[in-house]
Amino acid sequence: xxxxxxxxxxLSLGLMAAFCAPANAQLLTHKDLSVATAxxxxxxxxxxxxxxxxxxxxxxxGREGQIVVAIRNPAAGFGTFENSMKKAYTARTTRAPSGDxxxxxxxxxxxxxxxxxxxxxxxxxxxxxxxxxxxxAIGISGAPGGDKDEACAKAGIDKVAAQLR
Amino acid sequence: MNKIVMIAGAALVAVAAGSADAQLIAHKDLSVTTAxxxxxxxxxTCxxxxxxxxxxxxGRSGEVLVAMRGDDTGPHTLENSFKxxxxxxxxxxxSVNFANAVKMNPTAGAIHLSNMVPAQGGLPIxxxxxxxxAVGVSGAPGGDKDEACAKSGLDKVAADLK
Numbered sequence: 001x002x003x004x005x006x007x008x009x010x011l012s013l014g015l016m017a018a019f020c021a022p023a024n025a026q027l028l029t030h031k032d033l034s035v036a037t038a039x040x041x042x043x044x045x046x047x048x049x050x051x052x053x054x055x056x057x058x059x060x061x062g063r064e065g066q067i068v069v070a071i072r073n074p075a076a077g078f079g080t081f082e083n084s085m086k087k088a089y090t091a092r093t094t095r096a097p098s099g100d101x102x103x104x105x106x107x108x109x110x111x112x113x114x115x116x117x118x119x120x121x122x123x124x125x126x127x128x129x130x131x132x133x134x135x136x137a138i139g140i141s142g143a144p145g146g147d148k149d150e151a152c153a154k155a156g157i158d159k160v161a162a163q164l165r
Numbered sequence: 166m167n168k169i170v171m172i173a174g175a176a177l178v179a180v181a182a183g184s185a186d187a188q189l190i191a192h193k194d195l196s197v198t199t200a201x202x203x204x205x206x207x208x209x210t211c212x213x214x215x216x217x218x219x220x221x222x223x224g225r226s227g228e229v230l231v232a233m234r235g236d237d238t239g240p241h242t243l244e245n246s247f248k249x250x251x252x253x254x255x256x257x258x259x260s261v262n263f264a265n266a267v268k269m270n271p272t273a274g275a276i277h278l279s280n281m282v283p284a285q286g287g288l289p290i291x292x293x294x295x296x297x298x299a300v301g302v303s304g305a306p307g308g309d310k311d312e313a314c315a316k317s318g319l320d321k322v323a324a325d326l327k
Contacts, residue, residue, distance in 0.1 A: 070232040
């Protein structure tokens with residue numbers, strides 16, 4: 001008797017789970033960067049820095065940290081290509097400017113994130129957001145100072161602000 | 166006497182040749198704007214034809230100058246566009262040439278090198294006889310269609326390639 005009761009209770013729990021499942025099982029709706037928007041962001045950043053007197057490389061990453069646009073500036077140092085990717089990755093995964101991460105780990109050389117791939121404690125990258133949703137990031141490297149890199153990254157995002165919704 | 170003249174002559178040639186080799190090599194290389202224009206034009210041309218593609222533009226040493234993941238492309242297309250471009254740069258010839266060569270000889274030595282792919286869609290970027298880079302496109306249903314888009318990218322900047 002009690003076994004049957006438990007059995008029925010179990011069954012109804014199972015049914016509840018089955019009914020709950022469809023809501024969770026709905027597909028996610030995501031907004032993502034187009035290659036055109038991503039290229040505009042990257043090139044605006046590079047051109048802004050050029051106007052400011054700095055040659056920089058740029059990466060625009062998507063939602064999963066994947067490369068949407070990568071641009072090596074042959075006029076910039078060759079380390080800038082990798083660094084712009086890592087800054088962007090850091091901004092994407094922390095959903096915050098990479099400069100925030102740099103500040104957070106200042107004086108903490110064994111911060112856990114340093115044991116992960118592609119984190120870098122350097123200013124110059126910004127998350128690309130639609131409302132509260134981080135859909136990617138832009139990273140810049142090559143200017144003499146992360147603040148100058150970040151200013152160019154911001155110029156890139158500002159340029160497409162109307163599209164980011 | 167004759168021998169002396171010959172030896173002296175040979176020495177002069179050697180000295181002249183030596184100093185020529187020691188001079189720095191003058192290279193023309195792609196600028197970031199030219200490289201971006203090539204990639205963007207290729208992607209837009211394919212888009213206009215109904216194909217979503219990814220593109221790579223590589224420089225003289227096969228280094229990535231521009232990587233662009235096209236909208237709604239398969240995840241392999243970015244890698245494949247890189248490899249097609251690499252193949253075209255390495256052989257200073259359209260990647261389809263390598264594809265054809267491998268058809269005839271499936272054990273061609275170059276097939277065992279990294280990044281070589283026997284697939285159409287990569288073109289070298291030439292300044293005269295000098296391969297200064299390559300463009301690779303992947304995603305269209307057929308390498309010939311990829312290559313046509315790659316070519317449109319090169320045509321767009323033809324005036325700069327000198």
